[in-house]
Amino acid sequence: MAKLITRDEWRVVVTGTIDLSLPIGPRLQVRVKDAVIPPQRLGDFGWVSMSDRLASSDIEGDYRRRCEEIIQALRAQHPGVTATVEFDATETCSHCGLGWDEWTTESAERWPDEDYVVGEPLCCDEAQGEWRAARAGVA
Ligand SMILES: [Zn+2]
Numbered sequence: 001m002a003k004l005i006t007r008d009e010w011r012v013v014v015t016g017t018i019d020l021s022l023p024i025g026p027r028l029q030v031r032v033k034d035a036v037i038p039p040q041r042l043g044d045f046g047w048v049s050m051s052d053r054l055a056s057s058d059i060e061g062d063y064r065r066r067c068e069e070i071i072q073a074l075r076a077q078h079p080g081v082t083a084t085v086e087f088d089a090t091e092t093c094s095h096c097g098l099g100w101d102e103w104t105t106e107s108a109e110r111w112p113d114e115d116y117v118v119g120e121p122l123c124c125d126e127a128q129g130e131w132r133a134a135r136a137g138v139a
Contacts, residue, residue: 002093002127003100009088010063012037012070016081032081037074039066063087095126 014035020028042062043055056062067085074083091100101123103116117135121127 002095002121002130004092004094006090006092007060007063007087008090010039010060010067011086012039012067012074012083013086014074014081014083016078018078018081037070039063039070042066093121093123093127095130096124098123 014037015033016031018030018032020030022028041049042052042059043050045055052059064085071083071085074081092098093100100121103114103118103120103122105118107116108114108118116122119131121131
């Protein structure tokens with residue numbers, strides 16, 4: 001596979017009303033919109049901190065689970081909120097390590113004389129070769 005998708009900057013995004021009232025006292029509610037709750041870093045154990053890579057063999061899966069735990073805890077305490085897991089996805093090429101770039105329909109309209117095919121990778125010969133071979137059914 002030439003196209004690698006890396007997901008990082010995991011977070012929970014919360015919208016809704018959070019009730020902060022104590023059992024005795026005035027009613028305290030805070031409305032939040034797109035409030036961001038970052039999960040605790042995988043390698044952060046409080047008393048010791050290490051890299052995520054050392055702490056986990058499935059970094060993306062562990063962050064997703066951590067975010068889902070935050071959502072469950074939130075929903076249990078604050079039924080009036082909606083919360084979703086978000087992340088930044090980065091596409092890179094497994095051959096050259098550069099950001100993934102491919103010929104799109106927009107590129108084809110802009111440079112009609114080029115003979116690339118839509119979907120064809122542009123970063124390096126290896127990715128291109130692999131893509132062409134897969135397309136020809138050889139891979
Ligand atoms: Zn490449």
